[in-house]
Amino acid sequence: MIDTPTGYPRAKGWFAALGLVLILAGAWLAASIQTSGGISVRDIRFAGTNGTTMSALLYTPPGATAATPAPGILAVHGYINSRETQDGFAIEFARRGYVVLAIDQTGHGYSGGKAFSNGFGGPDGLAYLRSLPMVDKNQVGLEGHSMGGWTVLAAAAAMPDAYRAIVLEGSSTGAPYAKDGDPSWPRNLALVYSRYDEFSALMWNSPRAMDLANSTKLQAVFGSHGAVQPGKLYGAIGAGTARILYQPVTTHPGDHFSPAAIGHATDWFARTLKGGAPLPASDQLWYWKEIGTGLGLVGFVLLILGTLDLLLRTTAFRALQGAAIPAVAARDARWRRGMWLTTLVPILLFFPAFIAVFLLVPPTAILPQTVTTQVAFWALLSAGAGLLLRRFGPTSQPPSASAWLPAIGIALATVAIGYLAVFAVDRLFTTDLRFWIVAVKWPSARQWAIGAVYLVPIMLAFLATLHGLQGLTVRGDSAGRTYRSAIIAMAGGFAGVIALVYAVFFATGTLVTGFDPLSTVIALQFVAVLPVIAIIATFAWRRTGSHRAGALIVGLLVTLYVCAGTATQG
Numbered sequence: 001m002i003d004t005p006t007g008y009p010r011a012k013g014w015f016a017a018l019g020l021v022l023i024l025a026g027a028w029l030a031a032s033i034q035t036s037g038g039i040s041v042r043d044i045r046f047a048g049t050n051g052t053t054m055s056a057l058l059y060t061p062p063g064a065t066a067a068t069p070a071p072g073i074l075a076v077h078g079y080i081n082s083r084e085t086q087d088g089f090a091i092e093f094a095r096r097g098y099v100v101l102a103i104d105q106t107g108h109g110y111s112g113g114k115a116f117s118n119g120f121g122g123p124d125g126l127a128y129l130r131s132l133p134m135v136d137k138n139q140v141g142l143e144g145h146s147m148g149g150w151t152v153l154a155a156a157a158a159m160p161d162a163y164r165a166i167v168l169e170g171s172s173t174g175a176p177y178a179k180d181g182d183p184s185w186p187r188n189l190a191l192v193y194s195r196y197d198e199f200s201a202l203m204w205n206s207p208r209a210m211d212l213a214n215s216t217k218l219q220a221v222f223g224s225h226g227a228v229q230p231g232k233l234y235g236a237i238g239a240g241t242a243r244i245l246y247q248p249v250t251t252h253p254g255d256h257f258s259p260a261a262i263g264h265a266t267d268w269f270a271r272t273l274k275g276g277a278p279l280p281a282s283d284q285l286w287y288w289k290e291i292g293t294g295l296g297l298v299g300f301v302l303l304i305l306g307t308l309d310l311l312l313r314t315t316a317f318r319a320l321q322g323a324a325i326p327a328v329a330a331r332d333a334r335w336r337r338g339m340w341l342t343t344l345v346p347i348l349l350f351f352p353a354f355i356a357v358f359l360l361v362p363p364t365a366i367l368p369q370t371v372t373t374q375v376a377f378w379a380l381l382s383a384g385a386g387l388l389l390r391r392f393g394p395t396s397q398p399p400s401a402s403a404w405l406p407a408i409g410i411a412l413a414t415v416a417i418g419y420l421a422v423f424a425v426d427r428l429f430t431t432d433l434r435f436w437i438v439a440v441k442w443p444s445a446r447q448w449a450i451g452a453v454y455l456v457p458i459m460l461a462f463l464a465t466l467h468g469l470q471g472l473t474v475r476g477d478s479a480g481r482t483y484r485s486a487i488i489a490m491a492g493g494f495a496g497v498i499a500l501v502y503a504v505f506f507a508t509g510t511l512v513t514g515f516d517p518l519s520t521v522i523a524l525q526f527v528a529v530l531p532v533i534a535i536i537a538t539f540a541w542r543r544t545g546s547h548r549a550g551a552l553i554v555g556l557l558v559t560l561y562v563c564a565g566t567a568t569q570g
Helices: 014-034 083-095 118-131 147-158 200-204 209-214 216-222 253-257 259-272 286-312 333-360 370-392 404-429 445-470 479-508 517-544 548-565
Strands: 040-047 053-060 070-076 099-103 135-145 165-169 189-192 243-246 433-435 438-440
Touching: 014 083, 014 286, 014 404, 053 083, 053 118, 070 083, 070 118, 070 147, 083 099, 083 135, 083 253, 083 259, 083 286, 099 118, 118 135, 118 147, 135 147, 135 259, 147 165, 165 259, 189 259, 200 209, 209 216, 216 243, 243 259, 253 259, 286 404, 286 433, 286 438, 286 517, 286 548, 333 370, 333 479, 333 517, 370 445, 370 548, 404 548, 438 517, 438 548, 445 479, 445 517, 445 548, 479 517, 517 548
Parallel strands: 070 099, 070 135, 135 165, 165 189, 189 243
Antiparallel strands: 040 053, 053 099, 433 438
């Protein structure tokens, strides 16, 4: 290692060691929970329609064998998610003695094909589940969240006699993507639809989810001549016509994090499938896995920071060390104007950018992921607006281009070390790094290739954006205040607007951004990810005096994060 200049920030290489400890300890905890009671969890692949590679996690309880088959459940995640999103449900089903096949939909996770193809992969998943020797083919259940509900409905439509009961979590029969339901199809239906689900207008023609009981579409499925009563059993389980509505107090993405929503699912299968273990719905352990993978996610960020600090102290990258010279002398009117623009412009452009891409830019072989295209366009648009407006705000000294190669090298090395840890966790513990809807996953070969296409625009956008963020640094600020200002600048607009949107939503039941509920849910991730971007960028600037290394690292991380976590349509 090499000595550092006077005034250089204290060494934070220990961040890397702490990060690795958190990643490994969290992964161990997660693996311990998902295999509790002797459950085995295997990462499998099987061939679907036209040879499409299908990916799944297979949970097998210890008593399930060919000689003593157990009931089986097909569990499916929603749009722009992956099989691990269903962990809460899968773990609790497996703990109750069910063999669980948690698939990646087509075009999601590690499954091949295009999103929406082959019935979302549902019929293939059900056929594979029924082919397993340890599964009782007469006791099969289907469970899906959001588009995962349409996935299992596609399976139910293709194989109407191959299951006994179904749970739709935040999903619907009928338009836009499923067969119409009626009092006899699908068989033995439990609908778990939260009181604050963002998609009720799209799915059930109900502007407010809390008024779902009055939906005529829902009443037609339940055979009710008036408002459907939550918790009341309609029809008969023995006849396959049973229906029940549950409305936990949570949101659409909150279903994954809701003991009530998960408990309703386990309770329904306990009532409709034979052979499960008699555990009460309240007996749940899944959240400990979430804690473990959440610790790993924190550890990943620390590993990135600590690795960058260690590499900067080596001979290969010592030339990148530089004094961090703040751009302005004080928080005057000009600085405040720049701060407001930096904070508000990205969130003001968010919905227009996402809607424009959805309407005007269909997925292609070159731009195969709609959400990644939306993120890239929004990032470029926000960066361009920042460049145009920066003359009205603070400016910073244009950086020298002499250190581009070392900056690229340290960014690649830092991110490579971080993702080697992700790879190790995936292979050793059969899990990823996540908390709720924020997840860092090891990309598939296809996703690595897709990332190479999106990397350039996303990288350019963050180079411009983080150069502007550097222009908001103030002389005399402590390290803590510098970090706080950066976080507010990057995430304050999103946090404020989304907090207001959901405050109104919870108070009235009306989603003011209901014109685009999907982007509203996606924006929740921005509230979590943007502060991390600000921290990494500021950490790198304080050690290099430039925005370049931090922007390159962030560009790589964001590209991999989005490409591995969304759907591939092209």
